[in-house]
Amino acid sequence: xxxxxxxxxxxxxxxxxxxxxxxxxxxxxxxxxxxxxxxxxxxxxxxxxxxxxxxxxxxxxxxxxxxxxxxxxxxxxxxxxxxxxxxxxxxxxxxxx
Numbered sequence: 001x002x003x004x005x006x007x008x009x010x011x012x013x014x015x016x017x018x019x020x021x022x023x024x025x026x027x028x029x030x031x032x033x034x035x036x037x038x039x040x041x042x043x044x045x046x047x048x049x050x051x052x053x054x055x056x057x058x059x060x061x062x063x064x065x066x067x068x069x070x071x072x073x074x075x076x077x078x079x080x081x082x083x084x085x086x087x088x089x090x091x092x093x094x095x096x097x
Contacts, residue, residue: 003077007065010080014058021051057083 020028025047029039060076067073 003073004065006077007061007080010084011058011061011065014054014061018051018054018058021047021054 025044026039028047029036029043033039033043057080061080064073064076
């Protein structure tokens with residue numbers, strides 16, 4: 001997979017999850033929380049804040065996908081790869097623990 005493909009996929013997926021975290025908050029609670037009764041204003045705020053951060057990642061990915069190779073692009077790719085790897089580990093841990 002080349003850089004442009006990776007960043008495009010990351011931008012699209014980040015946008016999709018950001019929109020769902022911000023606009024479909026109650027549906028996200030019903031689908032992903034272990035016990036939906038735990039929902040409170042703090043969990044909604046955290047979820048919407050994470051959605052806002054995902055929008056930032058999506059914007060950076062979309063902007064960086066057409067850039068020429070540089071140290072800044074390398075740093076952005078490294079941070080994206082590390083973030084995605086950690087997220088994968090956390091999700092696997094949540095599923096199997």
